[in-house]
Amino acid sequence: MTFSELENICAGRLISLVLDEEIQHLLLDSRKIGIVKGSLFFAIAGDRNDGHNFIKNLYQKGIRNFVVEREIEHAALLEANIVHVHSSVEALQAIAAYHRNKFTIPIIGITGSNGKTIIKEWLSSLLAKDFSIAKNPGSYNSQVGVPLSVWQLSTHHQLGIFEAGISKPSEMQNLERVIKPTLGIFSNIGSAHDEGFIDREEKIEEKIKLFKNCDLIIYCKDHIELASAIEKNFSSQRLLSWGLNAESHLKWIQKSAKHFQLEWKNNFFDLEFPFIDGASQENAGHCIAAMLALNCSTEIIQERIAQLKSVPMRLELKQAINGCQVIDDSYNNDLGGLQIGLNFLSSFQSPRKRVILSDILQSGLNAESLIDVVISLLKGAEIKTLIAIGPVLISHKRTIEKHILRCDFYNSTEEFLVDGKWNEFRDEIILVKGARAFQFEKIVQRLQKKIHGTVLEIDLGALVHNLNFFKSRLKPSVKLMVMVKAFAYGTGSEQIASLLQYHKIDYLGVAYADEGIELRKAGIQLPIMVMNPSADSFDSILTHNLEPEIYSFSILHSLLDFLQVREIKIHLKLDTGMHRLGFVEEDMEGLISLLKQNINVSVASIFSHLAGSDEANHDEFTQLQATRFIQLTDRLKNELSINPTLHILNSSGILRFPNLQFDMVRLGIGLYGVNPTQHEFDELQPVTTLKTIISQIKNVKAGETIGYGRWGKAEKDMRIATIAIGYADGYSRAFGKGVGSVSINGLLAAVIGNVCMDMTMVDITGLTANEGDEVIIFGKENPIYNVAKSINTIQYEILTNTSERVKRVFYAESI
Numbered sequence: 001m002t003f004s005e006l007e008n009i010c011a012g013r014l015i016s017l018v019l020d021e022e023i024q025h026l027l028l029d030s031r032k033i034g035i036v037k038g039s040l041f042f043a044i045a046g047d048r049n050d051g052h053n054f055i056k057n058l059y060q061k062g063i064r065n066f067v068v069e070r071e072i073e074h075a076a077l078l079e080a081n082i083v084h085v086h087s088s089v090e091a092l093q094a095i096a097a098y099h100r101n102k103f104t105i106p107i108i109g110i111t112g113s114n115g116k117t118i119i120k121e122w123l124s125s126l127l128a129k130d131f132s133i134a135k136n137p138g139s140y141n142s143q144v145g146v147p148l149s150v151w152q153l154s155t156h157h158q159l160g161i162f163e164a165g166i167s168k169p170s171e172m173q174n175l176e177r178v179i180k181p182t183l184g185i186f187s188n189i190g191s192a193h194d195e196g197f198i199d200r201e202e203k204i205e206e207k208i209k210l211f212k213n214c215d216l217i218i219y220c221k222d223h224i225e226l227a228s229a230i231e232k233n234f235s236s237q238r239l240l241s242w243g244l245n246a247e248s249h250l251k252w253i254q255k256s257a258k259h260f261q262l263e264w265k266n267n268f269f270d271l272e273f274p275f276i277d278g279a280s281q282e283n284a285g286h287c288i289a290a291m292l293a294l295n296c297s298t299e300i301i302q303e304r305i306a307q308l309k310s311v312p313m314r315l316e317l318k319q320a321i322n323g324c325q326v327i328d329d330s331y332n333n334d335l336g337g338l339q340i341g342l343n344f345l346s347s348f349q350s351p352r353k354r355v356i357l358s359d360i361l362q363s364g365l366n367a368e369s370l371i372d373v374v375i376s377l378l379k380g381a382e383i384k385t386l387i388a389i390g391p392v393l394i395s396h397k398r399t400i401e402k403h404i405l406r407c408d409f410y411n412s413t414e415e416f417l418v419d420g421k422w423n424e425f426r427d428e429i430i431l432v433k434g435a436r437a438f439q440f441e442k443i444v445q446r447l448q449k450k451i452h453g454t455v456l457e458i459d460l461g462a463l464v465h466n467l468n469f470f471k472s473r474l475k476p477s478v479k480l481m482v483m484v485k486a487f488a489y490g491t492g493s494e495q496i497a498s499l500l501q502y503h504k505i506d507y508l509g510v511a512y513a514d515e516g517i518e519l520r521k522a523g524i525q526l527p528i529m530v531m532n533p534s535a536d537s538f539d540s541i542l543t544h545n546l547e548p549e550i551y552s553f554s555i556l557h558s559l560l561d562f563l564q565v566r567e568i569k570i571h572l573k574l575d576t577g578m579h580r581l582g583f584v585e586e587d588m589e590g591l592i593s594l595l596k597q598n599i600n601v602s603v604a605s606i607f608s609h610l611a612g613s614d615e616a617n618h619d620e621f622t623q624l625q626a627t628r629f630i631q632l633t634d635r636l637k638n639e640l641s642i643n644p645t646l647h648i649l650n651s652s653g654i655l656r657f658p659n660l661q662f663d664m665v666r667l668g669i670g671l672y673g674v675n676p677t678q679h680e681f682d683e684l685q686p687v688t689t690l691k692t693i694i695s696q697i698k699n700v701k702a703g704e705t706i707g708y709g710r711w712g713k714a715e716k717d718m719r720i721a722t723i724a725i726g727y728a729d730g731y732s733r734a735f736g737k738g739v740g741s742v743s744i745n746g747l748l749a750a751v752i753g754n755v756c757m758d759m760t761m762v763d764i765t766g767l768t769a770n771e772g773d774e775v776i777i778f779g780k781e782n783p784i785y786n787v788a789k790s791i792n793t794i795q796y797e798i799l800t801n802t803s804e805r806v807k808r809v810f811y812a813e814s815i
Helices: 003-009 051-060 088-100 116-126 145-150 172-179 200-211 224-233 278-293 298-305 335-346 367-380 391-395 397-403 413-419 441-447 460-472 485-489 493-502 513-521 535-543 553-563 585-597 616-640 651-656 784-790 795-800
Strands: 013-016 025-027 039-042 065-068 081-084 107-111 133-135 159-163 183-186 216-220 239-243 250-254 259-264 267-272 314-319 325-329 353-358 385-389 406-410 429-433 455-459 479-483 507-510 528-530 547-550 568-573 601-607 645-647 664-667 688-700 718-723 741-744 747-750 760-763 774-778 807-813
Touching: 003 013, 003 081, 003 088, 025 088, 039 051, 039 088, 051 065, 065 088, 088 145, 088 172, 107 116, 107 172, 107 200, 116 133, 116 159, 116 278, 116 298, 133 145, 145 159, 145 172, 172 200, 183 200, 183 278, 200 224, 216 224, 216 278, 224 239, 239 278, 250 278, 259 278, 267 298, 278 298, 314 335, 325 335, 325 441, 335 353, 335 367, 335 429, 367 391, 367 397, 385 391, 385 397, 385 413, 391 397, 391 406, 397 406, 406 413, 413 441, 429 441, 455 460, 460 479, 460 493, 460 664, 460 807, 493 507, 493 513, 507 513, 513 528, 513 535, 535 547, 535 553, 547 553, 553 568, 553 585, 553 601, 585 616, 601 616, 645 664, 651 664, 741 760, 774 784, 784 795
Parallel strands: 025 039, 039 065, 065 081, 107 159, 107 183, 133 159, 183 216, 216 239, 239 250, 325 429, 353 385, 353 429, 385 406, 455 807, 479 507, 479 664, 507 528, 528 547, 547 568, 568 601, 601 645
Antiparallel strands: 013 081, 250 259, 259 267, 314 325, 314 807, 455 688, 688 718, 688 774, 718 760, 741 747, 741 774, 747 760
């Protein structure tokens, strides 16, 4: 496809055509440049970010092909090819659909509420020996993710497997045109994205639009509502049902937890699953039906199903040896996945980055072309240190070394584990990206810091979702400051700040200068406000370009004495009724006089803090505070002839007082999915999960006691579990004596006896649990709101109390 063809394919208007080159790569995010040559950038005008604003920057980096949806000034883009379209997203879909229509291979389309990605990954694994397969990288199943996935189709592919997700009506018809599946799989129907539809029936009707042109549709007949809708809309000749239902085409007969007998076309065969949970067995059921539809023998199905393994559904950033962090992406390695891993790596600001990479198998490219693409991706991500493992990479050692500054080469994972320069790993972020055959999980285990089983997981995808939700509530010109004080509310300041900088927020706020200094050392360049400066921190504040909050005459005089004539930006805190910190109305005359005398001090912002923005019964007082704030800031602005940024809203204020946004707002606890108001905001997603493991299970006879002080008493025979968390990890002693509960396998278990320093005992009588099982302290299964309420505190305290000795694991879905 050449650029000149886009005018007709996208129903667009050609603005400029300088050199008609072949389009090879599609680009949506200006921060994620992989390969420059042949890349086509789609400028999308979103609610808060407009891709058109980054065209000049991309042009300077070498991008020459652009799709735009509004008029742009292109006089300086002398070598650019530009086509104007009604919608850049629709143009992307049209290009992918045009590309898809060039292929006559079987295409499997997967939709449903849950399991789509697992079914896709498992099917790809199960059929890898029989087909060269194109599939979505990670969970690229959205309105833009699907076209990017289908664009990967190439002449060497023999099968496509693409998942499609929607969140509202009229979306699936767009994805159907792009995927145009010949075989459809409907995984199941659940509550995901219910809010976008009138009812469950409408959601099913929308999703089955994916199967409009399918020759065959696979579904589980045990889901009655789903089966009824499919059978109503499609002829029986196009259906392949499976399940325990006796009328299924592929009948299941359960013999034990793992053992099933299947009847297919009057023949029986047995299957032994490597797992017992219903969700995994259901996902595997769709795979089995698809394999039968593709004429796989029952013997092959039996052999391969027995070898199925769990699929890591996310990229994880883990603490590692010698101050390092490792991004665990060790499950598979293809070009699309490599691009995703490098994008995730690029979102962190560490100046030291390393990639451990295996050979890429079954790319469809000859070795020379493959190496050229890999080098381009690594250079695009500015990777200067590489560990290359595998015979293909070694055979192109000289070529790679010409482009990557520091390279080490190994024939195999085992050779690297024995001979690797492990002492050189220090204070860096390492992406571990390997094909499954290379077993790179062994490398992750070697690198990972050995800490006990208690982990605080931070879902970066949910955090970005919450960030975008709050952004969507802001007026276009309003700036956003995000508070990362208190170790980013317990989640990890450096990693969160890196992600926020990547998503181009305007300001960061920290409590103390030391926090700001650590962020500067980590490569954070955003403006940073220090809320609690002290005289002994002024030198560091100035050295690291931090901006202190000034809230009293004593701190202002100390700053002026230190500065002499040196310049600094400050943030003035006004007390409008909180009565914590800040200048009051009586201070204005003296404050104005001091600032007039010291022109080296510039006021970056003036702000105040609302005392009761979270509760409706304080709304009148909130409005009074806003009135006082306006009066005081007007006086300061007029008498000092300044125009600083004004801000008064915190997380709850953003949600409840859109009329008080002024120039900037301060987002804190809301970013982490904690609703700080008494109102419902279902759009917020929980970001953190604190989990541990069961260390030991034992039976306790009636009348015996448990734990320190013998506070736990067995009124009857009990089964108790000792879990690997205590008050040294931040699990308060207040949870003891039956007050707190944890979630084990979906059920609550009450704390029994006192909470110890490093462990806690819980009552699991009547629960199904084993040593080593996962225990949720707080998360989706045990909401932090309920945990806080049980000891009469607030969610902030629960979150920030999590000890720094607890390992943080940051993860994102693979998109």
